[in-house]
Amino acid sequence: MKRKKSFKFISAFLLLTTALLSLVYFRNQANQPFPETEHSTVSATPEQQNILAGNTMVTFGDSVTEFGHYPEVIEMTTGMTVHNLGFKGTRLAYHPHSAYDEFSPTKLVDAIVSRDFSAQDVAIQEDRNYSEEFIDHYHHLKRIDFNDVDLVSLLIGTNDYMGNQAGVVSLGHSTDLTRETFSGALNYFITTILDAYPHLELVLITPTWRMNHENLGGESATIQPNGNGDYLIEFVDTILKSGQHHNLPTLDLYRTSGFNEENHADFFVDHVHPNEEGYERIGNVISQFLIETYDN
Numbered sequence: 003m004k005r006k007k008s009f010k011f012i013s014a015f016l017l018l019t020t021a022l023l024s025l026v027y028f029r030n031q032a033n034q035p036f037p038e039t040e041h042s043t044v045s046a047t048p049e050q051q052n053i054l055a056g057n058t059m060v061t062f063g064d065s066v067t068e069f070g071h072y073p074e075v076i077e078m079t080t081g082m083t084v085h086n087l088g089f090k091g092t093r094l095a096y097h098p099h100s101a102y103d104e105f106s107p108t109k110l111v112d113a114i115v116s117r118d119f120s121a122q123d124v125a126i127q128e129d130r131n132y133s134e135e136f137i138d139h140y141h142h143l144k145r146i147d148f149n150d151v152d153l154v155s156l157l158i159g160t161n162d163y164m165g166n167q168a169g170v171v172s173l174g175h176s177t178d179l180t181r182e183t184f185s186g187a188l189n190y191f192i193t194t195i196l197d198a199y200p201h202l203e204l205v206l207i208t209p210t211w212r213m214n215h216e217n218l219g220g221e222s223a224t225i226q227p228n229g230n231g232d233y234l235i236e237f238v239d240t241i242l243k244s245g246q247h248h249n250l251p252t253l254d255l256y257r258t259s260g261f262n263e264e265n266h267a268d269f270f271v272d273h274v275h276p277n278e279e280g281y282e283r284i285g286n287v288i289s290q291f292l293i294e295t296y297d298n
Contacts, residue, residue: 044079044286044289044290044293045290050293050297051079051080051081051289051293052081053293053296053297054080054081054082054153054292054293054296055080055081055082056081056082057080057082057083057152057153058082058083058084058085058150058151058152058153059073059076059077059082059083059084059085059151059152059153059154059155060084060085060087060146060148060151060153060154060155061073061076061084061085061086061087061088061154061155061157062087062088062107062110062154062155062156062157062158063087063088063089063155063156063157063158064088064089064090064091064092064093064158064160064161065088065089065090065091065274065275066088066157066160066209066210066274066275066276067086067087067088067157067158068086068088068089068090068133068135068136068139069088069090069133069135069275070088070275070276070281070284071278071281071282071285072281072282072284072285072288073085073086073285074086074285075281075282075284075285075286075288075289076285076288076289076292079285079286079289080289080292080293082152082153085142085143085146086135086139087110087139087142087143088135088139089102089105089106089136089139089140090133090136091161092105092106092107092158092161093106093158093159093161093162093165093171093187094106094107094108094156094158094159094162094171094184094187094188094191095108095162095171095181095182095183095184095186095187096171096181096182096187097161098169100125101125101128101130101132104121104122104125105122105125105136105140106181106187107156107158107191108181108187108190108191108194109121109122109181110122110143111191111194111195112194114143114148114195114198115194115195115198119144122140126140148195148198148199148202149199149201151199151202152201152202152203153202153203153204153205153292154195154202154203154204154205155204155205155206155207155288156191156204156205156206156207157207157208157209157255158209159184159208159209159237159238159241160209160210160212160234160274162184162187162237163209163223163228163232163234163237164212164214164215164228164234164274165228165229169229170228170229170230170232171183171184171187172184172230173185173230173232173236173237173240174186176189176243176244176247179193184237184240185240185244188206188240188241188244189244192204192244192248192250203251203296204250205250205251205252205253205291205292205295206241206244206245206250206251206252206253207241207252207253207255207288208237208238208241208242208252208253208254208255208256209234209237209238209255209256210255210256210259210261210276210284211223211224211234211256211259211261211262211263212234212261212270212273212274213263213266213270213273213274214226214228214273215273215274216273220273222262222263223235224262224263234256235256238254238256238257242254251291251295253287253288253291255284255287255288258287259283259284259287260283261276261280269283
């Protein structure tokens with residue numbers, strides 16, 4: 003009996019001591035500042051992230067580029083100077099509205115090579131409801147000397163696919179060379195810019211997944227085609243094939259960004275434009291791709 007009482011007393015004492023020590027520990031922890039959260043934008047090591055530092059990059063695109071901060075994410079992640087040359091409403095191929103057509107990358111590349119921006123100068127002076135960013139990007143473009151640019155990216159195609167009230171663009175054939183088809187516009191942009199600036203590194207980037215415009219059904223682009231019966235993924239695959247044909251690094255954002263109908267509300271502000279978190283993801287995916295591509 004005495005041994006049992008003694009054992010109970012010792013056990014109670016140990017439990018009380020443990021409780022008091024735990025209380026002191028957690029009080030001390032509560033008075034300590036929270037540790038800073040480490041946020042890694044890409045999986046590359048710091049040494050790998052620095053391989054592109056000091057270079058100059060130009061990002062061509064449509065409203066997904068114009069309104070987004072993914073170029074800034076790339077700049078912060080890689081140490082490059084990144085110029086945002088996104089212009090809302092534009093396609094890579096011919097656009098029936100001159101307000102947008104003059105600022106298509108396939109029209110801008112002609113102006114860049116010839117240093118003749120007269121058509122764009124006329125368009126920008128007209129009341130076209132251009133955004134402030136649109137106008138700023140255009141004036142900034144005219145000041146860029148592409149002899150001093152190291153890398154150009156082209157993220158475009160969602161307006162060629164959807165078109166809204168302006169109709170849609172034909173996919174065309176891989177041998178097309180005109181701006182009338184999507185394939186032809188790809189070939190035209192690639193050959194024109196690289197013939198004039200052979201030193202450039204050109205990277206093609208596909209559009210992400212999206213929802214279709216409400217005026218045209220509003221369904222997911224994975225299950226609803228455009229007015230020509232073509233699906234967005236066919237435009238994506240056309241870009242991938244063009245990149246392979248021209249031996250260019252090509253990033254499939256459609257399949258690698260992770261965007262889909264289930265998480266649409268988490269990453270988009272509307273049917274096609276990402277929110278802050280969505281743009282952050284796009285910038286990180288592109289940065290990782292560039293680092294892996296040029297880490298040699």
